[in-house]
Amino acid sequence: MFRDESSKVIQKAHAQWGSSGSPTDLAGGSASASSSSSSSASAWAQESPGSTLDSSPANTPLPQRDLSPTAIPKKVELNTDQQGMQFYVNRYLMNHPDSPKTRDQVVAYFSSADVAQNVMVAVGLAGMSNLLGNKNMNLVARSKYVAALKQTGQLIARNDPAAFIARLRSVVTLALFEVVQGKGPKGTVGSASTHINGAVAVLRSVLPMPQAPNRGAHGILQLVFSMFIPYHMMDTPLPPAFFETLKFCKHLMHGVPESCSIDLGLAIAQLIQLLKVADRTVLIDGRPGTDNLIQQFIQLDDVFDSLDGRMLEAFPFTQNHGEYPPQAVFRGKWHKYNEVWGARLWNHYRWARILGIQRLVGFITDCPSSSNQVLPPARRARYYATIERLAEDILVSTPSHWHHPMLGREATQKFEAGGFGNSGAVGVPSLLWHLTTAGCAPDVPPEYWEWAYNVLQVVWKQMGMQHAMALSELMEKHRNKLDRETIKQEVKVEREDE
16 A cells, blocks of 8 residues: 555656755754765765775775675664665665776765665665565655655756755666666666756756867767667667767767777667557568568678677777676676776666567568578577677676676776766666676577576665566566477477477
């Protein structure tokens, strides 16, 4: 009953997202969140053995902490808000490749995050309540989320240039709440995309930024690329503003090698549109319409193939090998990227290209006559090899996006790329989609599925992110389907032998 009532409140708050509210309505929530924020850094330090956060030099790296599930106490000295903030700091902000690494970076993060404090508490409490099954804590999390919606709407309405980072961080963290709290993949990405669209609008309003890389284009592109998965999952087409933003970024990045990211974005957008056309089309084998659709997918994969070399020039990486726990580093291999944005961009490329080739592989089975005309055996073999290579690259690159709790600080430092966002776990939801696609890709070894599935389970157990659990269930359905098909094929062979 409480969840139903809280859902109605959240829906009403979503509808009034941009409206102004009475500051007195938010005073209580703001005060408690502020108390949580002021103690969050010191609470993190107290929980980290040997921490020197308050006494070390500003550029001293922060220590690694133990992230075992048993570290989540059911009874603690902190009040509810402080518990939520501490969980957020420990599990969502710190110990990620794009986390603040020094005392100064932690202080800077919270100094520009006042308005985001309620939603940070909401994310932390939502994750804790998911793991502990605490319905009352979940109710508090949802009330904090509603308060954060109102606060963010007021902040955006004021449009204070000095509060730009606070506005952006608040909106992005609202989206993070949706993937922590959400129960299903489609509903989660739909709700989160609303906030990401808002973040794009906030960032677009201050571009160009002369002091930022490529005048701020990198920041808005990261938001734009995070929208591809939601639009792929939903029936909603990509809006015209999406392409206008890409065009604007292309202008900002004119003449630099990194502009290939714009061409990649346009290729992924075209792929998503083509996939929607294919889903709505009744395919009849051997008909010109089917032949033409297959040809469009082939031409688009050629575009992705041509982008590979340009991507490698603009965002180079190396593959390395070492002795690490197999659960944490796939086959002992890992990628080293120059920057977090480059690492994320490569995974978007791999994910999208797998989706396109996967549809071509499906045409081979569903439309054999049409496929035989344009997909000779050599091309088919190349497609399967490409899928396996791209899927493996997604798994191998994982330590650049997320750190398994089995890895110590010495190991994770080797994997980390440079970053300028200090945004913690905001890239994890997209990574989980990429891992799901890699593990369920056609004809990849079962080992891929096992490794990707185990990562989702660890993320769920460590972060309480419902998004990870929902994708785990999708992977289980995929495995069950393959098992049924294998049994069906074995029975068919046995009957033929008889």
